[in-house]
Amino acid sequence: MNKHTAELLEKHFDTAFAAPDGIKKLRELILTLAMQGKLVPQDPNEQPAKELLQEIEAEKQRLVKEGKIKNPKPLLPVMEEEKPYVLPQGWEWVRLRDICHDWGQRVPNSRFTYIDVSAIDNKSGRIAEAQIIGASDAPSRARKIVHPGDVVYSTVRPYLLNVAIIEREYEPEPIASTAFAVLHSYNGVLNRFVFRYLRSPVFIGYVERTQKGVAYPAINDGDFFSGLFPLPPSDEQHRIIAKIDELMARCDELEKLRTAQQGARLTVHAAAIKQLLNIVEPDQHQRAQAFLAEHFGELYTVKENVTELRKAILQLAVMGKLVPQDPDDQPASELLKEIEAEKQRLVKEGKIKKPKPLPPIKLEEVPYALPQGWDWVRLGSVGSFERGKSKHRPRNDKRLFDGGTYPFVQTGDVSRAKKTKYQILTCGNFYNDFGLQQSRLWEKKTLCITIAANIAETGFLGMDACIPDSVVAFLSVDPALSKLVKVFIDVAKDDLERFAPSTAQKNINLEIINELVFPLPPSSEQHRIVAKVDQLMDLCDSLDQQIDAVTSKQAELLNALINTQSQSNTAEQLQSASRSTAQVIDLATYRASIGCYTFSKLATAQYFGRTAAAKVLYLAQAHVGLELDLKPEREAAGPLDTWIYDFERQGQDKHWFEVNEKTLANGRKKTEYRCLPALSEPAAKAEALMTLGQKAEFDRLIHTLADKKTEEVEIIATLFAVWNDFLIDGVQPTDAQIISDVRENWHERKARFTPAELGRWLDWLRRENMIPQGLPPRTVQQSRLNLDG
Template structure:
């Protein structure tokens, strides 16, 4: 059976390479088979594990007699009904404490971090403990004096170090044979095997799905996960004959090296696709001649399937589509189109009419755009304007205002969380009290643009269109509303422009920023430069964007389908093994 299993594993390494988490599942399968005695063949000439246990017990009694370790307390007997699976002949189930001379966690030096020194004895914490070994980056140091006071937490070569608290619980490292002195923190426990020859098998056992299940199902502590010494001592360990342990470890090492190769190859393949795609997209965006543009686009079409088997490339394609659109490179210009200046003139006439009829105040004139504010030259027929040249901008209702003496109604309202890039997330809609006579001022109308004021850097200026999904509905003061002056204006073009990298760059530069947060005010939004194409071209661009975004949706679905198929095939192979 083990030989057949190993052959089956070798045969399906390519399937593990294809599935997104295939290599990780393969690692888990290798360790599971190893702990069940199914990875290598048993040899009837091997000295059974029972003899190994006798030798370990003899050595343990010697260490007790020499007072090098304390006398062990009575361990509970293994209940055969609790055992998770049957072991091969020659193996034994054993309590972990029978195999070790020490299981003990570290401690915090007196003074905590104040006890750390620039140079001294390494003080290993959970961030230094990784499954593939110790990591020296971010290691702390303690003085020789502190080290001597913490003698019980001293690490020795060939120890196993196991993280027993926090998010990294279960990570386990082997201390190298040539390791020098060190101590461990209270978040790390030392496991010291009586027979050091078994330590590599025990290491792999603790990393196996079986070992990790022991750790994760036996935690203690309410606010922070933790594993107690008492619980750890009682772990039920499947112990093979020593000679078989050596064969198992050697086989695991070889197969894990293959897994490392697979992960490296896949990472290199995916990175190559991303790098090539980034280069060709940059060529598209920076092409000054139509031939350069055509060459780059031809390369994409020729290698379409390979380039867009990576999800990151599909996301970058979406960004590039918007970028090309707002630069006037997505659809051809038509010289017969009425130029954008005519649309701007019609908007100005509408404003004058409303002022004349007393329906609005004379708008404050916006400063003319300066040359340094214009990121690139407009195509023929297009025109650079400021955002409030073409829309009415309104701030939303402020939460917690005093409404004494007013007739109050409760209405649903939109928050920053509801406004995503290009769509609204209406799964959670909150309500707010508002004076009845203010409803008209804050109520949303179909086709309104909703623009976020701030949050983390990527949230600033997120724009979506209101489609009257809820009526009536208002918006909070952290969400701006922009409303077109004319029915014939294309709000979809404005939404796509505001979600493009050009507008995002403006908001990033104009916004007030702290360490993790950014925000824009109404003045900055009013002054945002907007490139306005002829109205007919706006419609053509929006149609083309929608078609290409639908293609991107299809690519994402293809990737999901491929991942699902690969995962299903791999799961079937694992079940067969």
């Protein structure tokens, strides 16, 4: 193994530890390097594989003469175009049948040890569950003779990686399934080297290309034994296996350490969350928060902990422990009177049915003590739960839907709302006027709860819509109360699912929801709670996105390193790959080069400034695909990564450009740039860092935006970002959804753009072929962990 390979492999160990599936990929790389002759150094004094093949041929003829094996059919010579890569001096490409034989088959006539394909533990590569079977019970596939030292390879899916060495004597004698290929190595060929090769990516790739069949793909013996095999000198085989064993042991230790670290994170976080939920005194609350804040970076690197944090936030909200109480707030008992008066008014106006009396709450139903000013009440007393109406039978009658225009939201649409911040934005069908007569149109922002199929899924209507009987609408006196009821239902989801009978179609009735015991806070505190929940859920979303971004980047980096190493075959290629890898790793240089290239192209454009620069760089990543690792926030002027400010300071320090600020006629300030001669060097470097396709598309993007006013670039980038965010979340949005999200869920200043104006720019994006593909990054709204207000 040369020095470069050793250093790069060490780098892989560090990278693999953090990357998802990193250790698995590292194992694959080790086998790839081993089979390319790059894992250990060659010794020119060793007997070359060509001479070993002559000795194998002599042994083969002896075994045929002694009647121990059949005379094998001649194999086609290995052609140059078949060889997947160049081997080191002293190695030879051969076919598998050249270096091994099997022992034939026989029908068992007495008790035997049966080795089936499912008996292999494919992780350890060992036989785990061999059976002793009598001859009369032998399956028809129990035929192949095996001896200690043989390698057995399952040739059928889903067992293609079930490979093992027969490591011991079996009593009674073993017989293997005909679904195995049996390989007994000739002298000078190490069976453990054969075993490792059969599990290497190069041979796995050969099998996957060669196997036949659709339902149960398999590779037949003829194709299997015609597969190529890289044969090293005999002594080098032993050195390679020793190095593989050493490196695989390191992988095992890394795996144990990673598992232990992740387990520790989960355990420590669970303890901290438990303490947070069980707090009684304020100082305990503060200590638990301080612990989470101190260890925030360590604890929230795994999604399981973020999931538990979400649950804890919701639980704290309904326990009255998320925000401080205000003794001046009107107590919940007064609010309850107002709600009751409102319900009586709605009943009198015929808008809701007169509710049935609810049973009083028993002491044993109260799960915990509430803060002063709160009350335990039945959930049905804080609003009105109404089932979706569908009087017509059958409900799938085409007469309800033909030419329909009224959205008909079903349980699946409510379930999908979790991907769009619990806004229900999809519907599978539309009622027509006849359908509407059989139902009811519920207003946008109404809380919906599923009571069939997926129990207790929640979401708010993103448009006026009809709902079926399997969905319940909640009508309340205050949107904040609706949001708090949603939080409560989310917390109670597991309990509600237990109420559902174990039938093919799970469902719960409305009475169960109405009689749930609900902790009602004062009205003012409800508003503080839902605001804090929204803030902290945004934080959790941001954490999830950061974890996704980090793991994606780690996987990408590892793949780049592995592909660089495994695909290169000469020292010169290795050095070139090393330079390329260094460029990938040095994110700061890469970003700066792309930034300089952007400025060099746009600095003379009439409207180019900081706002446009930030938007162009966002689109460089999200549209062109340049790996800038930006994390843009939903700012007033559109997607913005604060890296732009660091880049401005760097550009001035290195004399790439000047940063100037001027006051416009409307009183607003604009930051502009003046390019300096030193800018040309990093800008030129950017061209080498982009593929031809990336450069062509980036140049087209720059040319397209060069004459656009600042506000126009803002609209373009914001529409693109919103559309792209939907795609990342798994939603194919309508134009109306994109426009609504821009105006309502971004920044209040976006409301100045009319729907018609935004619609025209969406058409422009399509005409210019700037259609998002769901590439990262997703825009985020930054928040901090702060449970106390």
